[in-house]
Amino acid sequence: MSMYFTKDHEWIKVEGDTGTVGITEYAQHALGDIVYVEVPEKGRALKQGGDAAVVESVKAASEVYSPVSGTVIAGNDVLAGQPALVNESPEDQAWFFTLTLANPAELEALMDRPAYDEYVAGLE
Amino acid sequence: MSDDVALLTTPLDALHRELGAKMVPFAGYAMPVQYPLGVLGEHLHTRAGAGLFDVSHMGQITIEGDHVAALLESLVPGDIQGLGLGRTRYSVFTNDQGGILDDLMISKLAENKLFLVVNAACKDADFAHLSRALSGKAKLTRLDDRALLALQGPQAAAVMARLAPGAEAQGFMSIGEYPIDGIPCLVTRSGYTGEDGYEISVANADAEKLARTLLAQPEVEPIGLGARDSLRLEAGLCLYGSDIDTTTTPVEGRIAWIIGKRRREQGGFPGADIILKQLAEGAPRLRVGIKPVGRAPARAHTQITDVDGTPLGEITSGGFGPSADGPVAMGYVPRGFAVPGMPVKLIVRGKALEAHVALLPFVPHSYYKG
Secondary structure, eight states: OEEEEOTTSEEEEEETTEEEEEEOHHHHHHHOSEEEEEOOOTTOEEOTTSEEEEEEESSOEEEEEOSSOEEEEEEOTHHHHOTTHHHHSTTTTTOOEEEEESOGGGGGGSBOHHHHHHHHHTTO | OGGGGGOBOOTTHHHHHHTTOEEEEETTEEEEEEOTTHHHHHHHHHHHSEEEEEOTTSEEEEEESTTHHHHHTTTOSSOOTTOOTTBEEEEEEEOTTSOEEEEEEEEEEETTEEEEEEOGGGHHHHHHHHHHHHTTTSEEEEOTTEEEEEEESTTHHHHHHHHSTTGGGOOTTBEEEEEETTEEEEEESOOSSSBSEEEEEEEHHHHHHHHHHHHTSTTEEEOOHHHHHHHHHHTTOOOBTTTBOTTSOTTTTTOGGGSOHHHHHHOOSTTHHHHHHHHHHOOSEEEEEEEESSSOOOOTTOEEEOTTSOEEEEEEEEEEETTTTEEEEEEEEEGGGOSTTOEEEEEETTEEEEEEEEOSOSSOOBOOOO
16 A cells, blocks of 8 residues: 655545545644534545535635546545544545546556655744 | 745744744734634634733724813714713624724723724724814823733732732723733723723833733733734624624614613714614615535635525624634624524535525624623
C-alpha cells in the first residue's frame, strides 16, 4: 500500500486500483472542531482536483477535492453521526470515501509523505 | 504574513499570542479567532463557566453637555431622555431611509454625560456622524486610550464577587465605576452571548494586568471571535453588517422593542416616517430564526425558498450551534412566512435542504434578574 498527499491536504492510500481518501492531520488542525461531513454517494464519478466531499467546522465550510479521478465505491457513513472523528483520527478511521482509480498515472502528480511534510513545514 | 503590518492591535495583543491564539484580521485589527481550546470548547465553556473576550476593537465614546440625551435622540429611536442614571440601553443609529447605520450601547454616567459603545468597523463613521450632529452642542470624546473586556457566562458573577465585592449584585443593563482587584474600571452588566456577564472598560495601560487577573480565576478561559459569533447567533442577537445594516429597518430586523413609547408617538429620529409606518402597518419582511432539519449548516448568503422553490430571502448568519447541538441560522423572509414552524428550503451547494422558521433565541437567555 502507498500513501500520497495533495497540496490541498487530502491523502489517498492506494492498493491495486482501489484508493481510500481522507484529509490530513494538518487539515483537521487548521479547520478546528469538525461539526459536519458530507461524503460522496456510491457510483459518483470524480475528477482529479474536483469537488468530492464537504467538511465543516463551527466557523466555515470547506470542500474536499478528490486526489485522483475515479468512481466512488463507498462513502464513510460513520462520519455523518461522528464528524469529530475527523479531528480524532484523520488519517485512519475518518476516511471519507473509497474509489476505483480511473487513471493510476495521476498519482505521479501527488506528493509522498516526506515531500508533503516538507510542504507543510513551508506553510508554517 | 505581510497583511498583518497594517493591522491595528489591542492592548492585549501580546497576551493573545502568549496564550497561543490564532490571530486573524477583523475590522482592521489583529484579533484572536480562537485559542488552543478551540471554538467548540470555548463556546461550551462560556455557557458553563466564564469566558473572557477582548473587545477592545470596539469604539468607546463619551458625550457631555446640557440636554445631551435629547441631542442623541436626534440620531437614535430609543428613549434616551428616559434612561435612568446608571442605566444602559441597546439602540441603533438610523438613517433617513430607516436603515441602520450601527447598533450600540448607551449608558448614562451622569445627568449630562453619556457613554457609548459602538462597533469596530463603524466607529470612525459613527464618530463623524455624532460630530456633525452634536458639533457646538456637546463635547464628544473618543476613548481610544481605553480597552474593553467582556466577562461572560453563568460563573462571571462569582468571579466578580471575588475581585470586586458587590459587583455580583449589579443590575442587568446598568453601569458602575469601581475597582476590580484594585484596577479602576467602568463596568456594565451586559454582553452579547445571551449569558449573564459584564463588559469592562479599562485604561489601556491596565488592560493586560486586568486580563491576567481575570484569567487567573479558575472559572475563566480566554474566548475568541469564533465562539463569540456562535454564542451570539444561538442567542438570536444581531451582528451588524450581517443581520442588520443600512438596508434593514429596526422593524424588519425585529429590534423594534428598542423604540421607546414616547418616540413612537413623537418620532423625531432619522427615518421615523418609514419606521413608524412599518410599526403601524407591518414590515414587508422580517428577520427570523431558521432551523435546518438535517445536520448541514447553512451559512450567510444561503438562499431561502418556499417549499416550491420560490426565492424568499437570504440567510444572514448561520452555522453550527454547539449548545443547540446542530445547525442554526437567521435570515429574512416575507412577513407572511415569519411564522414559527413554517417550512422553507435552503439552497446549500445546489441542494434544497429542509428547514423551518424558528423562534429566537435558539438557546434561552440567562441574564441576571436580581
